[in-house]
Amino acid sequence: xxxxxxxxxxxxxxxxxxxxxxxxxxxxxxxxxxxxxxxxxxxxxxxxxxxxxxxxxxxxxxxxxxxxxxxxxxxxxxxxxxxxxxxxxxxxxxxxxxxxxxxxxxxxxxxxxxxxxxxxxxxxxxxxxxxxxxxxxxxxxxxxxxxxxxxxxxxxxxxxxxxxxxxxxxxxxxxxxxxxxxxxxxxxxxxxxxxxxxxxxxxxxxxxxxxxxxxxxxxxxxxxxxxxxxxxxxxxxxxxxxxxxxxxxxxxxxxxxxxxxxxxxxxxxxxxxxxxxxxxxxxxxxxxxxxxxxxxxxxxxxxxxxxxxxxxxxxxxxxxxxxxxxxxxxxxxxxxxxxxxxxxxxxxxxxxxxxxxxxxxxxxxxxxxxxxxxxxxxxxxxxxxxxxxxxxxxxxxxxxxxxxxxxxxxxxxxxxxxxxxxxxxxxxxxxxxx
Amino acid sequence: xxxxxxxxxxxxxxxxxxxxxxxxxxxxxxxxxxxxxxxxxxxxxxxxxxxxxxxxxxxxxxxxxxxxxxxxxxxxxxxxxxxxxxxxxxxxxxxxxxxxxxxxxxxxxxxxxxxxxxxxxxxxxxxxxxxxxxxxxxxxxxxxxxxxxxxxxxxxxxxxxxxxxxxxxxxxxxxxxxxxx
Numbered sequence: 001x002x003x004x005x006x007x008x009x010x011x012x013x014x015x016x017x018x019x020x021x022x023x024x025x026x027x028x029x030x031x032x033x034x035x036x037x038x039x040x041x042x043x044x045x046x047x048x049x050x051x052x053x054x055x056x057x058x059x060x061x062x063x064x065x066x067x068x069x070x071x072x073x074x075x076x077x078x079x080x081x082x083x084x085x086x087x088x089x090x091x092x093x094x095x096x097x098x099x100x101x102x103x104x105x106x107x108x109x110x111x112x113x114x115x116x117x118x119x120x121x122x123x124x125x126x127x128x129x130x131x132x133x134x135x136x137x138x139x140x141x142x143x144x145x146x147x148x149x150x151x152x153x154x155x156x157x158x159x160x161x162x163x164x165x166x167x168x169x170x171x172x173x174x175x176x177x178x179x180x181x182x183x184x185x186x187x188x189x190x191x192x193x194x195x196x197x198x199x200x201x202x203x204x205x206x207x208x209x210x211x212x213x214x215x216x217x218x219x220x221x222x223x224x225x226x227x228x229x230x231x232x233x234x235x236x237x238x239x240x241x242x243x244x245x246x247x248x249x250x251x252x253x254x255x256x257x258x259x260x261x262x263x264x265x266x267x268x269x270x271x272x273x274x275x276x277x278x279x280x281x282x283x284x285x286x287x288x289x290x291x292x293x294x295x296x297x298x299x300x301x302x303x304x305x306x307x308x309x310x311x312x313x314x315x316x317x318x319x320x321x322x323x324x325x326x327x328x329x330x331x332x333x334x335x336x337x338x339x340x341x342x343x344x345x346x347x348x349x350x351x352x353x354x355x356x357x358x359x360x361x362x363x364x365x366x367x368x369x370x371x372x373x374x375x376x377x378x379x380x381x382x383x384x385x386x387x388x389x390x391x392x393x394x395x396x397x398x399x400x401x402x403x404x405x406x407x408x409x410x411x412x413x414x415x416x417x418x419x420x421x422x423x424x425x426x427x428x429x430x431x432x433x434x
Numbered sequence: 435x436x437x438x439x440x441x442x443x444x445x446x447x448x449x450x451x452x453x454x455x456x457x458x459x460x461x462x463x464x465x466x467x468x469x470x471x472x473x474x475x476x477x478x479x480x481x482x483x484x485x486x487x488x489x490x491x492x493x494x495x496x497x498x499x500x501x502x503x504x505x506x507x508x509x510x511x512x513x514x515x516x517x518x519x520x521x522x523x524x525x526x527x528x529x530x531x532x533x534x535x536x537x538x539x540x541x542x543x544x545x546x547x548x549x550x551x552x553x554x555x556x557x558x559x560x561x562x563x564x565x566x567x568x569x570x571x572x573x574x575x576x577x578x579x580x581x582x583x584x585x586x587x588x589x590x591x592x593x594x595x596x597x598x599x600x601x602x603x604x605x606x607x608x609x610x611x612x613x614x615x
Contacts (some may be wrong), residue, residue, distance in 0.1 A: 005583075005590060008533055014453040016463070019470055021445035023488040025438045028478020428566075 047413060049098025056216040074158060076100045076385050077393030081132050083107075083123050087399035089134035091145060095136070095188035098158040100127035100385055103376025104149055108132055110402050111144055123145035124185065127158050127385060130394030137183045137189060140166040140175060151208060155215035155337070156261070158382030159185050160240055162209050162218045164361070165192070176200050180209065180220060183239045193238045195245055198224035204233045210259035212266045213299065216240060217279070219259055219266050223251070224271040237266045237279065248277055261337075261383075262297040262320070269295045275307065277319050284320040288313070296346070299384070305346050305361065309333050312348070314361045331366035333355040339383030347386045353379060437481050444476060444488055452492055456547045459500045461538050469496055469503070469583065495565045501542045534541065536586035544579035547572055549598075 002010075004348040026061045082105035090096060102405040107121035110130055122135045136146035145318040163192035168175030179194040195201055203209075204221040223232040235249035235257060237253055248259070248266060257275075260267040265278035274286040290308035297304050297317055304317040304325075309311065311332045334357065341347060341358055350357050352366065354375045358367040371379075373393060449470065455464035456473075473495040484491040497520060537545055543565065550561045551572075558576075562569045583590055 002555075003552055007557065008529070008590070009458055009549065009553040011455045012534060016450060016454045016457050019449035019453050019467060019474075021442045021449065021474075024445060024474050025441050026470065026480055028475040031475055032479040121462055199472065244474075386594075 015162060024227065029336040039370050046416065073388070074098050074382070074385050075388050075391040076127075076371070076381070077125060077373075078128055078390045079393035080371050080375045080379075081393050081395050082374040082376065083132045083134055083396050084399040085118075087396065088275070089121075089136040090188060093133060095185055096124050096126050096131060096133045097129070097186055098127045099124040099154060099161070099185050100130075100158060101379055101381050102127050102135065102152075102154055102161065103379045105134075105376060106373075106400070107147075109144065110118065114403060116401075116403075116420070117144050118430055119145050120149050120164075122152065122161075124161070125393075127382060129400075130391070132394065135161065135183065137161065137163060138165070138181065139163050140168065142168070148228065151203065152380065153209045153211055153218070154380040154382055155211040155240075156213060156383040157215045158385065160211065160215055160218075161185060162211060162240070164203065164209070177203060180218065180238065182185035182218060182238075190212070191243050193218065193243055193245065195224060195236070198222070202233075203321075207258070210331060211240075213235070213261040213263050213297070217266050219248075219268070221257070235268065237277075242288075246279060258293060260295045263299055263301045266363070267295070267297070273340065274345060286320070287397075294334075294336040296340070298340045298343050300343060303339055303343050303346075303361065307348070308338055309332060309384075312346075312359060312364075314346070328359060328361050328364045330357075330359050330366055332359045332366045334359065338381065339386040341386045347383075353377060370423065437485075437536060438456070441478065441481055442521065443500070447494075448489055449474075452489070455493060455502075455549060455554065456496050457545060458537070458553055459542075461534070469500055473499055488591075492556070497546045497565055501546060523550065532587050533583075533590070535568070536583050540579050540582060541575075543567075544575045547575045548579050548583070551576060 010080050011348075018303050050103060055381040077100060080101070081101075082103075083238055085106050085108045086279070102122060104120045105123050105242050106242050107119060107123075109117050109119075111117050116294065121132060122137055122139070124135050125132050134147055138146060139148050139152075140148040142148065150164045150166060151394065152161060154161055163181050163183065164177055165179050165181045166175045167178045177200065179192060179198075179220070181193060182191045183189075200310040202223040202225075204223070209220050210279040216239065217237040220238065221233050222236065222237050224230075224234065225232065230253045234247050234251050237246045238244070238247050239246070243301075249255075255270055257268040258268040260269050260274060260276075265276055265280075265282075267276040268293040269275070272291060274292060276284040276297070278284075286304075288306065290306075290311070290313070292306045292308060295306035297320065300315060303314065303319070304322045305312060305328075307313075312330060312332070312334045313325050314328050315322040317323070332348055333351070336349045337346055338349060338356070339347040345358050345359060347369075348357050348359060349355075350370075356369040358369060359365070369390070441504075452473075452528070453470050456470045457463055458604050460466045462470055471493075473492050474493050477484070480491065481488070496508055497583055546565060547561060550556045551558070551562060554557065556564065558572045562572045564573070
């Protein structure tokens with residue numbers, strides 16, 4: 001039975017018209033699709049925020065970021081530490097600044113959600129802070145393995161890393177060399193060095209790439225054409241700022257030079273000849289009495305020294321001319337000259353990869369230097385730092401497997417979802433209670 | 435396309451009745467049209483699921499949507515001295531005007547309870563289910579709303595309503611009630 005109130009409510013709305021249905025279905029479908037898209041976007045954003053938050057509060061590098069520092073500063077570490085295999089590289093933490101040394105160490109990187117790749121990666125030790133960092137240098141176009149092993153060199157001032165660039169994997173596996181590159185350790189920029197006439201240059205096997213004494217040029221030796229013969233290789237200097245190549249010695253006959261160092265331009269040795277090309281039209285050739293395996297002018301150009309087998313010879317120099325050459329009688333048994341501490345002390349390699357000898361050119365006395373710790377096999381040193389004292393090394397922080405971070409992410413996502421569900425239930429209950 | 439045709443057929447057949455309910459819930463025809471449109475649009479994605487009884491679904495959305503809308507708008511609304519639809523139409527009596535004004539003073543949930551209980555003839559359990567609240571809340575809201583209506587509309591015979599089983603509607607079956615047109 002209709003009640004009095006019911007009847008009067010009926011009367012109140014008795015003149016209500018009907019509602020046209022045109023377009024309601026389509027609007028409903030559009031609204032549904034928009035809500036689905038918005039929901040999916042919200043979930044993605046929420047997950048991204050959670051992951052980003054965890055990433056932000058995750059482990060951070062402890063060392064200070066490198067800054068521009070005057071040349072001539074920086075030190076070698078007495079103890080060498082390798083980075084923790086799971087630690088991030090320069091792509092994450094930025095350029096390391098001027099390096100004291102670099103080498104190769106075992107590295108692990110995550111691939112996908114659960115996979116990993118293990119390889120040997122380039123790393124550097126800062127000459128300023130002692131910080132240890134993997135170098136994410138594009139030595140190959142395998143993005144999963146930045147800084148993979150290739151022939152490489154460190155400039156005397158520690159501000160440039162020269163390296164061979166490969167398409168595909170390096171050292172075979174279908175890859176081939178496409179040129180060279182220079183990584184700026186201060187800015188993080190990479191300069192590609194590509195010979196337009198050599199799509200697939202063939203490097204000379206016995207020649208390591210080397211920087212000039214002023215760190216301005218990278219000296220390479222290669223055959224521009226794919227077919228290599230004993231007379232096909234050229235000696236080419238690359239300006240590391242402009243990326244322009246200059247042919248120093250064209251292909252002509254069989255020869256086997258070794259890189260050398262001089263204050264300006266580039267230099268190399270061949271047989272009994274020491275060559276210096278200032279790259280301004282001036283070239284010097286010094287003839288000595290011995291087969292030279294390694295030679296060097298001191299940074300200020302006032303001294304010259306070379307090694308013949310295990311014998312060390314030295315003479316005062318002036319404008320790349322030398323005075324009376326004499327053998328420096330020493331117990332150092334030098335093999336290669338790698339730097340100068342000052343005008344009167346030359347640094348040569350010792351009996352092992354971790355031993356170096358500083359020889360006094362006046363009396364042949366020897367001071368031994370040995371790096372302790374995890375010294376890599378193919379250690380490269382910024383030779384200008386021999387002028388400075390060695391300092392204690394900096395132990396890098398341990399880095400966890402980032403997949404563990406992902407587990408924390410999963411926990412955070414589940415916790416966030418549970419919290420959201422609780423909030424929804426609470427809101428609904430509150431509405432029901434009115 | 436069959437679903438769309440069914441939907442449009444349903445709207446054509448029942449929109450007048452639904453709009454009357456919406457009008458009582460909102461108090462204004464424009465708001466009622468807006469409320470019903472929103473409810474129908476929200477019904478579309480669920481149409482295949484509620485095909486058997488879409489009207490109850492639409493009414494449920496309207497009742498809850500109206501309350502939610504009031505919650506979100508109440509801090510922005512401006513109090514006016516005269517209700518927009520309180521202006522008398524030529525054919526409206528003083529009785530209608532006083533009841534309309536009294537309904538306008540009720541909180542949305544109280545108003546929904548009155549509309550669902552007296553206009554839609556739903557039981558307390560059905561009203562509670564439709565509004566998503568407890569039966570006890572329906573009772574208290576019903577009691578408070580009736581008290582206010584008695585105060586504002588003295589000639590309203592709510593005692594008679596109560597005595598004739600509206601408050602005992604919990605026990606009523608839907609078949610025994612009058613179905614709104």
